[in-house]
Amino acid sequence: MNKFTKQLLPFCSLIFIISLWTFLEPDTFLTTKNFMNVFSRSSINGIMAAAMTFVIITAGIDLSVGSMMAMCGMIGSVVMLGISGASWTDISGGSYVELGLGAMVIGSLASMLIGAICGFANGMLITQLKLAPFIVTLGAMSIFRGVAYLMNAGKPFSVSDYSWLDNGTFAGIPSTIVIMVIVFAIMGFILKYTRFGRYTYAIGSNPETAFHTGVNVKAVLITIYTIVGALVGLASMIATSRASTAQPTAGIALELDIIAAVIIGGCSPSGGRGTMIGTVIGTLLIQFLRNGLTLLGISTNVQLVAVGAIIILAVTADQIATRRQA
Amino acid sequence: MENTATLRMEQILKIFGPVTALKDVTFSARPGTVHALCGENGAGKSTLMKVLAGVHIPEQGKIYLDDQEVQFSNPGQAIDAGISMLYQELDLADHMTVYENVFLGREMMSSVPFVIDRVGMIRQTKELCDKYGFDIDPEAVISSLTTGQCQIVELLKAIMRQAKIIVMDEPTSSLSEGEAHRLFEIVNQLRTQGLTIIYISHRLEEVNMLADDISVLRDGQVVATGLASEMDIDVIVKHMVGRELKDFYPSRDVLIGDICFEADSLASEQGINDISFNVRRGEIVGMAGLVGAGRTEVANAIFGINPLIAGGIKLDGKELRIKRPADAIRQGIAYLTEDRKRSGLCTNLPCSWNMTMPNYERIGMKNLLQLRKEQQLCADFGSKVSVKWSHPDAPADSLSGGNQQKVLIGRWLMADSEFIIFDEPTRGIDVGAKKEVYSLLNELASQGKAILVISSELPELFGICDRILIMRRGHLVGDLATDQATPEQVMHLAAVEA
Numbered sequence: 001m002n003k004f005t006k007q008l009l010p011f012c013s014l015i016f017i018i019s020l021w022t023f024l025e026p027d028t029f030l031t032t033k034n035f036m037n038v039f040s041r042s043s044i045n046g047i048m049a050a051a052m053t054f055v056i057i058t059a060g061i062d063l064s065v066g067s068m069m070a071m072c073g074m075i076g077s078v079v080m081l082g083i084s085g086a087s088w089t090d091i092s093g094g095s096y097v098e099l100g101l102g103a104m105v106i107g108s109l110a111s112m113l114i115g116a117i118c119g120f121a122n123g124m125l126i127t128q129l130k131l132a133p134f135i136v137t138l139g140a141m142s143i144f145r146g147v148a149y150l151m152n153a154g155k156p157f158s159v160s161d162y163s164w165l166d167n168g169t170f171a172g173i174p175s176t177i178v179i180m181v182i183v184f185a186i187m188g189f190i191l192k193y194t195r196f197g198r199y200t201y202a203i204g205s206n207p208e209t210a211f212h213t214g215v216n217v218k219a220v221l222i223t224i225y226t227i228v229g230a231l232v233g234l235a236s237m238i239a240t241s242r243a244s245t246a247q248p249t250a251g252i253a254l255e256l257d258i259i260a261a262v263i264i265g266g267c268s269p270s271g272g273r274g275t276m277i278g279t280v281i282g283t284l285l286i287q288f289l290r291n292g293l294t295l296l297g298i299s300t301n302v303q304l305v306a307v308g309a310i311i312i313l314a315v316t317a318d319q320i321a322t323r324r325q326a
Numbered sequence: 327m328e329n330t331a332t333l334r335m336e337q338i339l340k341i342f343g344p345v346t347a348l349k350d351v352t353f354s355a356r357p358g359t360v361h362a363l364c365g366e367n368g369a370g371k372s373t374l375m376k377v378l379a380g381v382h383i384p385e386q387g388k389i390y391l392d393d394q395e396v397q398f399s400n401p402g403q404a405i406d407a408g409i410s411m412l413y414q415e416l417d418l419a420d421h422m423t424v425y426e427n428v429f430l431g432r433e434m435m436s437s438v439p440f441v442i443d444r445v446g447m448i449r450q451t452k453e454l455c456d457k458y459g460f461d462i463d464p465e466a467v468i469s470s471l472t473t474g475q476c477q478i479v480e481l482l483k484a485i486m487r488q489a490k491i492i493v494m495d496e497p498t499s500s501l502s503e504g505e506a507h508r509l510f511e512i513v514n515q516l517r518t519q520g521l522t523i524i525y526i527s528h529r530l531e532e533v534n535m536l537a538d539d540i541s542v543l544r545d546g547q548v549v550a551t552g553l554a555s556e557m558d559i560d561v562i563v564k565h566m567v568g569r570e571l572k573d574f575y576p577s578r579d580v581l582i583g584d585i586c587f588e589a590d591s592l593a594s595e596q597g598i599n600d601i602s603f604n605v606r607r608g609e610i611v612g613m614a615g616l617v618g619a620g621r622t623e624v625a626n627a628i629f630g631i632n633p634l635i636a637g638g639i640k641l642d643g644k645e646l647r648i649k650r651p652a653d654a655i656r657q658g659i660a661y662l663t664e665d666r667k668r669s670g671l672c673t674n675l676p677c678s679w680n681m682t683m684p685n686y687e688r689i690g691m692k693n694l695l696q697l698r699k700e701q702q703l704c705a706d707f708g709s710k711v712s713v714k715w716s717h718p719d720a721p722a723d724s725l726s727g728g729n730q731q732k733v734l735i736g737r738w739l740m741a742d743s744e745f746i747i748f749d750e751p752t753r754g755i756d757v758g759a760k761k762e763v764y765s766l767l768n769e770l771a772s773q774g775k776a777i778l779v780i781s782s783e784l785p786e787l788f789g790i791c792d793r794i795l796i797m798r799r800g801h802l803v804g805d806l807a808t809d810q811a812t813p814e815q816v817m818h819l820a821a822v823e824a
Contacts, residue, residue, distance in 0.1 A: 192695075193694060193697070194693055194695060195686045195691065195693055195694075195695065196693075197695075198679060198682075198683065201672070201679070202675065202683060205673065205674050205675050206669075206671070206673065208668060210683075211631075211650075212629075212651050212663060212669050212670070213651070213684040214652035214654075214656070215652070215683070216650070216652060272674050
């Protein structure tokens with residue numbers, strides 16, 4: 001079982017799912033429009049999964065991404081609305097506010113900055129206080145969600161003009177897809193072709209060895225959690241744009257989908273193993289699965305069950321493969 | 327003599343994928359004896375014992391206990407049949423107490439349903455300790471015990487399980503001299519009780535002293551078996567490597583240069599104090615001492631793992647400031663740690679990655695990697711240290727211990743460090759690889775590097791070093807030129823309070 005065949009399993013599953021839906025629903029499934037739709041829907045998860053790949057490879061986990069997304073979306077929106085000169089009554093009441101391009105850009109950047117700060121805080125707690133990532137991000141998950149609800153007493157912020165981002169295209173391709181592809185490309189490059197990427201693997205494989213070979217383990221981990229935050233901020237703006245509102249309830253249980261995509265893509269939760277291409281496949285696999293089930297008219301509740309089953313299957317297959325190798 | 331059994335394994339064949347690990351191995355052990363299993367790494371000793379312990383199921387062959395055929399398809403069955411195995415890495419539950427471990431999975435129950443008989447278990451453990459003269463508190467928590475004491479707990483566990491045959495895999499590899507001697511006494515005692523001990527060890531002096539019978543494995547076959555009294559060390563080594571080892575330690579003819587490394591009254595929180603010594607270019611300096619004497623702690627202090635609280639380090643006369651390993655590496659100090667798996671290698675990552683990890687700046691890949699160049703470089707350095715791998719990108723854990731060590735030496739060769747510390751460089755590697763490691767050390771010295779070798783094997787230090795430093799209880803107590811010192815002298819300094 002080498003690297004290539006490891007990658008083969010998720011890839012074949014993806015092909016299988018696509019073939020299955022093509023067979024069952026040829027008219028609606030196998031269309032450019034539907035595929036674009038799937039890719040576009042993948043963008044939020046994909047962007048976060050790209051960052052989560054680094055976290056999982058270091059044998060860490062970030063459970064806070066779903067609620068961090070809600071909070072970043074809320075803050076980004078408030079910044080946009082505030083810069084556009086709206087009063088708090090208008091903002092909190094959800095009246096229409098015209099947004100300028102500058103306001104939208106600054107709001108988006110603010111969202112990424114807030115995300116980065118939150119991620120940095122996670123990283124500091126994990127490395128400086130030597131707390132388990134699971135615990136820190138579990139706590140953070142609750143805090144971020146709480147803040148998201150507190151911001152407007154549980155109500156969303158309305159930013160209808162911001163649908164500009166989600167509706168936009170670049171060379172005929174939806175901008176969200178373009179953003180996702182760029183993020184995957186950059187993160188994939190960092191993972192494979194930079195010293196930072198190597199350090200990520202080394203820390204996951206054996207933090208003590210990494211330290212002994214001169215890796216600044218803490219700095220690398222803090223950077224990774226910060227990157228996660230920034231990309232969650234970016235994803236939150238796509239989510240906000242898509243809904244034309246920033247919802248405090250956005251991204252509930254989303255962390256599970258993200259982590260699932262990464263694990264299905266072949267990252268080992270015990271660290272030191274995984275690739276970006278695997279995460280791409282994992283993300284698409286979940287999205288195509290959902291898409292086909294929706295087209296077949298199967299309820300979202302059943303989809304939850306299906307995704308859960310796939311996660312367990314993927315990890316089982318990986319375990320069997322690893323055991324056979326040993 | 328109730329708890330005794332004669333063991334016979336016949337025509338054992340075990341295949342792993344393309345590798346035949348055991349070829350028609352026939353092996354027997356008599357009750358009331360210590361039977362040593364010798365062989366290089368990968369010769370099949372551990373595999374054979376894992377077959378006996380029910381971990382591996384052989385493709386062919388039969389196992390007899392007292393002429394009765396037995397078949398084990400899992401370790402539990404072997405344990406029930408009276409076979410206990412003490413692995414190199416002990417498997418005790420760290421947070422539990424001695425008696426809990428001894429009775430783990432076989433707890434005594436009290437008269438109240440579902441309630442374990444704590445008092446009874448403690449009493450029985452105590453009785454066993456008294457019977458064998460072990461000085462261990464049944465209620466002590468495992469993590470508070472020394473490695474030597476943990477081994478005794480493992481033995482207690484085996485005895486409690488009515489073991490007739492106890493397999494010990496490299497039991498002294500992590501013990502101090504004193505602990506090892508205590509273990510030998512215990513082994514002798516178990517032998518007198520009629521138990522069979524199968525003893526795997528790289529330390530041939532031990533084998534020579536302890537064993538009644540010796541079997542030597544090479545390439546999955548038994549190449550010699552017989553009474554220990556009829557096989558001396560030279561004969562065993564000859565069988566192990568299949569060739570005569572005339573000059574085991576390569577001769578040295580190196581010009582010793584100026585002082586390269588200087589330590590001036592080092593102290594660290596790990597309990598070392600006032601350590602001053604120097605190493606010249608071209609010189610190999612050994613560091614001897616018992617386990618716990620503070621040798622590794624000196625290395626940790628120099629390398630920035632446990633930073634200094636006092637003292638200074640100079641390299642070529644220049645004062646160095648080292649706060650963490652990265653600082654040491656950058657300024658030309660390298661450290662091969664004593665535990666390859668724990669702190670030397672990222673075992674699941676490719677060998678090439680392991681080699682370049684500390685060296686990206688030096689090989690001109692400060693931030694961006696050049697994968698093809700990296701692979702070429704690793705292949706070059708790999709052949710310099712003559713490592714055997716299927717490919718530089720093969721995961722480190724697919725290599726034998728000796729080859730893993732060569733990967734690590736390759737790493738620091740690539741780093742081109744001026745001062746290199748080798749901590750137990752030949753621990754757990756086979757005789758052939760040891761010799762190659764010694765040659766590599768020599769070659770480094772002849773290139774003008776300064777080398778410090780920490781080792782628990784005195785013959786090794788005497789074989790390769792120009793000088794030997796002796797540590798005792800965190801202090802440097804001796805600095806002897808090798809050609810004017812005797813092993814007895816070194817041992818005396820290391821072990822006896824002044």
